[in-house]
Amino acid sequence: MNDQTPAALARQFRYVGKPVLRGESIDKVTGRWVYGADLVLPGMLHAKVLRSPYPHARILSVDTRRAREFPGVRAVVTGADVPYLFGSAVRDEPFLARGKVRYAGEPVAAVAAVSEEIAREAINLIDVEYEELPGVFDPLVAMRPGSPILHEDLATYQMEGAYDRYPGTNIVGHTKVRRGDVVQGFLDSDFVYEDVFTTQYVQHCSMEGHVSAAQVASDGSVTVWSSCQSPYNFLRDLSNALGLPYNMVRIIVTGVGGAFGAKMYLRTEPLAVALAMRTQGKPVKYAHTRDEEFIGAVVKHPAHLTFKTGVKRDGRIVARKITAVFNTGGYADAGPQVARNSAFSGTGPYRIPNVWIDSYCVYTNNPIGGAFRGFGVPQATWAHESQMDMIAHRLGLDPVGIRMRNLFDLGDSTITGEVLYTSVGVKDTLRRAVEVSGYGTPLPASDDPKIARGRGLATMHKLTNTPTNSTAIVKMHQDGTINLLCSSVELGQGVNTVYRQIVAERLGIPIERIRIGAADTHYTPYDQSTSGSRSVFHMGNAMLLAAGDLAQKLCALASPLVGVPVDRLLFRDGGVEEPGSDKFLSAKEIIERSFGARGSTVQGEGRFAPTGTRPPDKETGQTPRMSAFWMYATHVADVEVDLETGKVKVLKIVAAHDAGTIINPEGAVGQIEGGVVQGLGATLCEEMLVSDGIVTNPSFAEYKIPTTMDVPEIVTVLVEAPHADGPYGAKGLSEPALAPTAPAIANAIFNATGARITSLPITPEKVLQALKRVTP
Amino acid sequence: MHRLSVMVNGVRHEQDVPSHRTLFQLLREDLDLAGTKDACRQGVCGSCTVLVDGVPMRSCLALAVRCQGKHVTTVEGLETGGKIAPLQQAFIDEGAVQCGYCTPGMLIMATALLDANPAPTEGEVRAALIGNLCRCTGYAPIVRAVLAAAKNRHPPSAPSSSRAP
Numbered sequence A: 001m002n003d004q005t006p007a008a009l010a011r012q013f014r015y016v017g018k019p020v021l022r023g024e025s026i027d028k029v030t031g032r033w034v035y036g037a038d039l040v041l042p043g044m045l046h047a048k049v050l051r052s053p054y055p056h057a058r059i060l061s062v063d064t065r066r067a068r069e070f071p072g073v074r075a076v077v078t079g080a081d082v083p084y085l086f087g088s089a090v091r092d093e094p095f096l097a098r099g100k101v102r103y104a105g106e107p108v109a110a111v112a113a114v115s116e117e118i119a120r121e122a123i124n125l126i127d128v129e130y131e132e133l134p135g136v137f138d139p140l141v142a143m144r145p146g147s148p149i150l151h152e153d154l155a156t157y158q159m160e161g162a163y164d165r166y167p168g169t170n171i172v173g174h175t176k177v178r179r180g181d182v183v184q185g186f187l188d189s190d191f192v193y194e195d196v197f198t199t200q201y202v203q204h205c206s207m208e209g210h211v212s213a214a215q216v217a218s219d220g221s222v223t224v225w226s227s228c229q230s231p232y233n234f235l236r237d238l239s240n241a242l243g244l245p246y247n248m249v250r251i252i253v254t255g256v257g258g259a260f261g262a263k264m265y266l267r268t269e270p271l272a273v274a275l276a277m278r279t280q281g282k283p284v285k286y287a288h289t290r291d292e293e294f295i296g297a298v299v300k301h302p303a304h305l306t307f308k309t310g311v312k313r314d315g316r317i318v319a320r321k322i323t324a325v326f327n328t329g330g331y332a333d334a335g336p337q338v339a340r341n342s343a344f345s346g347t348g349p350y351r352i353p354n355v356w357i358d359s360y361c362v363y364t365n366n367p368i369g370g371a372f373r374g375f376g377v378p379q380a381t382w383a384h385e386s387q388m389d390m391i392a393h394r395l396g397l398d399p400v401g402i403r404m405r406n407l408f409d410l411g412d413s414t415i416t417g418e419v420l421y422t423s424v425g426v427k428d429t430l431r432r433a434v435e436v437s438g439y440g441t442p443l444p445a446s447d448d449p450k451i452a453r454g455r456g457l458a459t460m461h462k463l464t465n466t467p468t469n470s471t472a473i474v475k476m477h478q479d480g481t482i483n484l485l486c487s488s489v490e491l492g493q494g495v496n497t498v499y500r501q502i503v504a505e506r507l508g509i510p511i512e513r514i515r516i517g518a519a520d521t522h523y524t525p526y527d528q529s530t531s532g533s534r535s536v537f538h539m540g541n542a543m544l545l546a547a548g549d550l551a552q553k554l555c556a557l558a559s560p561l562v563g564v565p566v567d568r569l570l571f572r573d574g575g576v577e578e579p580g581s582d583k584f585l586s587a588k589e590i591i592e593r594s595f596g597a598r599g600s601t602v603q604g605e606g607r608f609a610p611t612g613t614r615p616p617d618k619e620t621g622q623t624p625r626m627s628a629f630w631m632y633a634t635h636v637a638d639v640e641v642d643l644e645t646g647k648v649k650v651l652k653i654v655a656a657h658d659a660g661t662i663i664n665p666e667g668a669v670g671q672i673e674g675g676v677v678q679g680l681g682a683t684l685c686e687e688m689l690v691s692d693g694i695v696t697n698p699s700f701a702e703y704k705i706p707t708t709m710d711v712p713e714i715v716t717v718l719v720e721a722p723h724a725d726g727p728y729g730a731k732g733l734s735e736p737a738l739a740p741t742a743p744a745i746a747n748a749i750f751n752a753t754g755a756r757i758t759s760l761p762i763t764p765e766k767v768l769q770a771l772k773r774v775t776p
Numbered sequence B: 001m002h003r004l005s006v007m008v009n010g011v012r013h014e015q016d017v018p019s020h021r022t023l024f025q026l027l028r029e030d031l032d033l034a035g036t037k038d039a040c041r042q043g044v045c046g047s048c049t050v051l052v053d054g055v056p057m058r059s060c061l062a063l064a065v066r067c068q069g070k071h072v073t074t075v076e077g078l079e080t081g082g083k084i085a086p087l088q089q090a091f092i093d094e095g096a097v098q099c100g101y102c103t104p105g106m107l108i109m110a111t112a113l114l115d116a117n118p119a120p121t122e123g124e125v126r127a128a129l130i131g132n133l134c135r136c137t138g139y140a141p142i143v144r145a146v147l148a149a150a151k152n153r154h155p156p157s158a159p160s161s162s163r164a165p
Helices: A006-012 A025-029 A065-069 A116-123 A182-188 A231-242 A269-276 A290-296 A335-344 A377-395 A399-406 A426-437 A495-507 A535-562 A587-595 A665-684 A741-753 A764-774 B023-030 B086-093 B103-116 B122-128 B140-153
Strands: A045-051 A057-063 A073-078 A107-113 A127-132 A171-179 A191-198 A211-216 A222-226 A249-253 A284-287 A303-311 A317-329 A354-363 A451-462 A470-476 A482-485 A514-516 A570-572 A575-577 A584-586 A602-608 A631-642 A648-658 A713-719 B002-008 B011-017 B049-052 B055-058 B071-073
Touching (some): A045 A290, A182 A303, A182 A317, A182 A354, A222 A231, A231 A269, A269 A284, A303 A377, A317 A335, A317 A377, A335 A354, A377 A741, A399 A451, A451 A741, A482 A495, A495 A514, A495 A535, A535 A570, A535 A575, A535 A602, A575 A587, A648 A665, A665 A713, A741 A764, B055 B103, B103 B122, B103 B140
Parallel strands (some): A045 A284, A222 A249, A317 A354, A482 A514
Antiparallel strands (some): A073 A107, A171 A354, A211 A284, A303 A317, A570 A575, B049 B055
16 A cells, blocks of 8 residues: 555556446437426426617616517516526626616516417517617726726625625726735846736537526425536525525526536526516526527636736746736626636746736626636636746747746645645646657648648646535445435536446445436535536545445444444445454345335435635735645647648647546546637637627627537546545546647747737737738 | 428327428427437537438428428437447447537437448548537547447448448
């Protein structure tokens, strides 16, 4: 047991570290998996929503009479009928617009009818009179005094305590990091560089859009079926908004056809609930159309990032000042948290003694910025990794060398004062990515003189929202089979299989005997959310504790049956044994002999939350433990640039990730391959275009996500630095998969051509403009 | 209303349908075959692809009445005798299924490809699936699965001239 390397540990394991096929795939390839979109309930009505065509306007009147009288319509609702506000970080959003609209696409009225077609016809019969208000679309303008104000009532909103807000302005979140003395740091630097980086609107494009159904019982209790990733977020937010006790609101999670952060907070549900309150118990289903996904769901925050960095001649970073502005649109949604996370990991995985960060979340009359795989960290990574190569070039240093000089080692402190005590695999991700890609050797030149080739790399780290907690129940039946009860959501990322592996490993029970169902807040215990790459670490630990608790309970039951003190018994291979003797009782025998042949169940419970955490200081961001764990990654991109057209073709991506011990390599590789392609899309082809608040490309025909023909060779490298507190050493993985891709490609384009792109996406036009600056 | 007679997955259905009803609506709402998915309803994403007389078709754009007398195959029809097709098994084995929402359309499109071209190259698989969007997998395991299924259906050592259903 002295050899603690993942490879050595894996040899001891039966399930951990082994590629296990997913149990639910069989239903997905046969068309039997039931997604939210497939939900059919007895007597179900269908909803459609009338949305504002204006980005900022006062609602003078809403006339719903013709819609109410339309045959087949069962309910019509407007903001005047529902006085509730929701919002997970800031309770700022009405179920339907009240008094005014703050973005084009905001729900103004909704209809429930016996068919989708009738509901669609009925919303066209609703007459709304607006008075347009001056809008503000650029967050840098929106921050200034004198700009139109979106939320006059900002001071009155209920809000999580972690953020500063400034009533009378559009700033709904301000996160600060203060460390060392940044002014002195710049004085001590040999060179100081200031560069500006920007990112664009990206939509999640889950293949299944947002969809939910709601039903209201006679006693006022509310049941919501939702394709969502955070049932307990929904429970809290909806109960608080409606003023209902938590046990009168029930969130049942359906199959989910992709989420990527977009399904983290309420979106279709308040509309379905508002209608269901008026249908005499008939359930109401509301599914976004694809264009509603673009205009009325959430999008990745565009960011404006100013990085000022002081370095020594040898590349050592002495000081960094960041001003980050996140455009959160008409309502806060996840915006304050996105700006916060971006700040707390904003300087990258580097030792920097002097840091000053201001990260702002700003309202504008644009679509709502929400959670998107990476939570503000991909935006920061775009900036710090682009600037890292720019600085290396200016100083005449090698991009690998300058990173190695600054990257974290075990025992280093982060910018928020956390000492990294375990699992710092970042240098290994860089070393392995360089080694596997052959980064040091130049790509062979193309035969075509119009084509330039180059290589680029980027490194990053990411925190997870901390502290959060997860609870699991491992329920054993008298035949020894197990159901796992938890509120994690299988989004396609493979968590269900990982939990089965962890419990099978801990109890020595064949994985085929362990099943897991869907979350339902009436029955499955609390989990913060399936987000932030947190599930394997948090719920995995909870599963491990719950399995241990079950084993302990079975030992206690077995003790009088075998006449052996409980502390000499072990649960192994599906039963209780006394080591060194031949005494063994199967779980079935224990339960039957303890409770009778008709049986019983035995439940183990586990609750996990990281220890040693403290909320970051509001003025400095300092805390002894910012994150339950840190994830690391390095990508290397090989690209071709067409010097005549500016078109960039990515030939290959090598993606090296430190996710701690990998529980399921099959799932891990899938997360990385899929993440890289999302990163590729956000780098080269995806941009939701918003003109004065109006989305101009709200469809898959106009907004292009990568297809089979756009995808390069992807080589994944799993760097496993086991985490001391992770279940079997595991951390998390999903979000970093797309973060280094964009700067790695931009750095490769620079390597190929000397052209530097600082604004995403990297379109051929931008490349041509940048090429002109290089060779005027 | 039109009286429609159509074979779906080998079963004959007689149904009165209005002329504007899409094949997608017919399958999901009238025949309860919810395996076929939609993600755009404008023929771009490929999720709703089904076979009509063996030809892949976007069911969200196809009118049900145009299928008079035709044979329609959906994801539910890929199983034979309660056993899933080798292509379906390959999707499971290669990790080609994450959220799974695009999977039915991918399976149908790949079935059409393998029927027409039993031993496709990787490039041919990618070209055949260009109109089927997936946001989870990055496509690589889907392409691997189709190639693996082709190999299993027609092992190079024992070439077969029969076309699997």
